[in-house]
């Protein structure tokens with residue numbers, strides 16, 4: 001008799017029950033690709049060199065056949081190698097049997113409140129969390145920019161290339177991408193494993209992440225704008241305006257999970273150093289503090305009305321944006337208190353349905369933009385505070401309400 005694999009597993013279970021009686025040894029009914037340990041989009045975007053067909057099915061098949069046993073990282077909130085290194089009892093029990101490690105996390109680790117990452121960073125990835133359902137991580141590959149934010153097992157940041165992530169950037173009004181220091185890296189870093197951003201320091205500790213980097217210019221010297229932009233000095237075919245691949249001044253950020261007693265709220269403090277050879281004729285420098293690129297399914301845009309303290313379908317670019325999945329089960333909202341140093345204009349941008357229709361590349365974007373018009377020579381530090389709420393749409397709405405009421409200005 002030839003048994004299918006399901007029948008064979010059932011048979012094994014029966015045998016175990018017969019032999020074992022009451023002892024519980026293991027359960028092979030556990031789904032090793034469940035969302036606590038695997039996210040297809042994270043996997044495909046984190047390992048672009050595996051050349052897997054860019055579909056959830058192909059990602060899952062690769063994970064189950066190869067990645068899992070090899071100790072690859074299946075999602076932003078859990079990594080078998082870090083998990084087994086974190087706990088000596090697991091190191092002794094499992095060594096490098098990463099399939100057993102993942103299985104242990106699913107059957108025991110989660111209920112024992114164990115965490116699947118190493119504090120302080122591991123192999124080019126730094127993770128912080130609220131200890132239960134929110135995990136934020138930054139990677140060396142992306143210049144210390146946040147390329148993963150997982151809430152309730154859902155990856156909420158798109159990391160397709162070096163222009164996505166949750167990151168800081170700045171440019172001048174008319175030169176846009178032709179002079180555009182970008183935290184995660186340059187355009188031509190594309191989907192590569194490296195970045196032209198130079199990391200100066202990273203500290204990840206419990207609930208706080210702090211980085212200092214010299215960001216890559218989006219367009220490197222000798223390259224040209226290829227996109228269609230409306231700006232006069234940087235249209236299609238315009239050359240990069242810089243002579244260096246990397247902006248030689250720091251972008252600094254301090255990210256903290258937990259605001260006003262809310263463990264699903266995040267404080268994001270950006271510190272831009274503005275100095276050097278910016279174009280002489282600029283009117284203002286605009287700083288994205290920060291911009292969030294979300295996965296393709298976050299297609300529903302809302303605006304939070306700070307006067308009525310309620311969510312609306314439409315609003316102006318002065319109203320905090322919320323992006324959610326259509327069912328409202330997953331959402332992210334942003335609030336940057338008034339009163340910050342922005343002498344031209346501060347707005348919230350939203351761009352939905354960018355990046356085509358591919359599973360890994362499609363994205364939805366929000367940003368918080370501050371503009372400084374009077375820019376003289378010298379070194380300037382521009383510091384901005386932005387709050388990010390994650391959760392269901394209802395959780396995010398009430399989180400924004402709390403923030404707006406308790407932090408009406410900086």
Ligand SMILES: *[C@@H]1O[C@H](CO)[C@@H](O)[C@H](O)[C@H]1NC(C)=O
Pocket residue numbers: 250252271273381383
């Ligand atoms: C901003 O960063 C600079 C270093 O790049 C530092 O000297 C300054 O103290 C920072 N400002 C704040 C408010 O953290």
